[in-house]
Amino acid sequence: MDRNWMYDRYYDGKRGEIKEIFKLGVALFLKAAKRSNIVISEGGIRCPCASCDCRWIRSEDEIKYDLYTKGFRPNYWIWTSHGETIMSDPPASSATNFGAVYQGSSSSSAPIVPAQNYQHYPLNEMNHMITDALGIDTNEPLFEDSTDSKLTVCVRLLGIKCNFLIPELAMDAIAKLVLDTTPIYARSDFPRTYYEAKQLVSKLGLGVKRIHCCINGCMLFYNNEFGVNDGDLVQCKFCQEPRYRQTKNSRSKRGKPVPRQAMFYLPIVSRSGELRHPSDGLAWKHFDQVNPDFASDPRNVRLGLCSDGFTLYTQASATPYSCWPIIVTPYNLPPEMCMSKPYMFLAAVILGPSSPTVGIDIYLQPLVDDLKRLWEGVVTYDISRKQISS
Template identity: 30%
Template sequence: MDKSWISKDRDSLDFEIGVEEFLSFAEENSKDPKRIRCPCCRCVNFKKFSTKIIRGHIYDYGFSLGYVDWIWHEDNAARGTRSSVGSTHHPASDQNREHFAASETVEVCEAAFNASEYDEDSYDFRRFVVDAEQPLFEGSECTKLESMIKLHNWKARFGISDTAFTELLSSVGSFLPKDHVLPPNSYEAKKTLSDLGLEYIKIHACPNDCVLYRGIHSDASECPNCKLSRWKVGKNGELRIKVPAKIMWYFPIIPRFKRLFKSPSTAALMTWHANQRIIDDKMRHPADSPAWKNIDYRWPAFGNEPRNLRLALSADGINPHTNGLTNRYTCWPVVLVTYNLPPWLCMKRKFMMLTILVPGPHEPGNNIDIYLQPLIDDLIKLWEEGEENDA
């Protein structure tokens, strides 16, 4: 008997056993066994089907390349006990993985998956899923997405410039195996994370802080108050049409608030002030303050729902340049803080939400209310209409 046929039969049997182990695992850990993410090469965990259809897809198209940890097929209780087709699970290897890779990166993927910005045929999201599953290099336990999130976090934490970040990526890439997928420069690294859907909006503004060119002024070419041109004046004194004289950045808050509730662990913390706070007549949390209680008294329907957001707004001028006080340029960030969270988390950097960035070179002063208009509009919408969480 040809030994090659025996080997092929054994491989086929191992594959069939692995497929059935996967389907059993997926059914046991799925909230809806009739709608499970399909891990085949065509669906790449993006579409949901019954196990019968998924079994056919896997045999026809095979498993998605790089999908060895079943991160898309485990609920909160199963997290940390993942397996892979054709391999034996080793708990020690999970212990060696950093907690970041085991939980936060997975939650980032899930939040992006649940976001409504993408449809089922989105190429951008498919590329994002591939990055989430693709190992940094053959045999690596770290995926491309995990490495990018860690490196970007380090870049933001220490204020590293794009030029220095490109040099770092180039140096690190030279130490990795030739088949690595680490981006070669800062531009490519940013593109890797651009599919998370955390967009921003550029809004033209009057250089004298009179109006924003939005709404009824969206098509205006000059300020209705001071009559100053909307467009930048070149060195030759001529207007540079379509080049705005001043731009503010607005980061829409509603999609970001929805993402807070798409992460199961964060969603549970959003009701901490109502379910876990110690009530002993001491000031331990903003919920113990008279202002909070006044809101509950004046709007009882709002106060009776612990998931309703309680926010604090903060704004201050900063010098974004490195030459200290000698530079008179000042830009103004506007930050929202969510007081629903425990006091040891609500002031953490990851939960402080940058919503508006007002450029310089001079402070807006009392005219800062002009720049708050998009934020106020979204807050009014949340107050009057609310927003459905489609998680």
């Protein structure tokens, strides 16, 4: 029995009526889960519904109710949280386009259509690639009997700092305390400060670029592979305004000239993952008709761009100063997920003091370049299937 039933709960045109094959599949899932060593060791079954996401242990009746009402978590073909490893043949989907994601108003996600240009890529070889890129062994434990590596600890510490707004000096003190009171102190290569941890994690490709801008928003001073070579200009080629601040003493020696205006860009190519389409909508259907090749591969990402300004330092300064974040969100995800915090990619930050208004397209050039690269094809690795595609 294949697993297409996992994302096909309702009868067509009969909202709320669960298909018998879905009920049978849920019963088989519970029967298989109860026999797994993971469930036996944990003392219960983790609920795989879209809400619980395998985080909470529930009773069989609660799991059955959640699956009937909320559906399985997205793309949970391999029941890894319930004792399964890797399936020999990934289940085929009956959906042939993006329009078959939902049945009625179901919140469950559609199965991903196995792409034809996937090629198998061994997990051990992938680990070696990560090791070579980061210069560290991602699987090497910090000390004997430890389940964490140097990379995972750094990522977790940086996550704690961001979530709780901990100052850098406090993070340095916490890191020193951890090093002094655990066997990690014996490792000379472990990051000692927040800066060193950030440098290590930055090798994952989650960096930020600072791009100089014209003070009037006419252009960006940067280069790309699409014909723009303005990185060495010292004045705007449209309004002739200087790129850098003018100093009173032109002969004074400085390390680097200070730009009059700059923006921050966070590349999205390195952060794009495996996403899904919400279902319908005239815009998507029209796009599918105009670009049938793009629509035929469900792994292709459809991004939505949004931005809004807010005023900084409202109490500290009488002069308004706005900041405009540029956010990219994948519309491939279900509606309740695509605009949630984990799936909103901060792509750029446009500094004030006023809004970019009609000149915002100038500041979007680096993002458009990344979108062009994605359109031409970027090699990605599907960790759930252990395969690479482009």
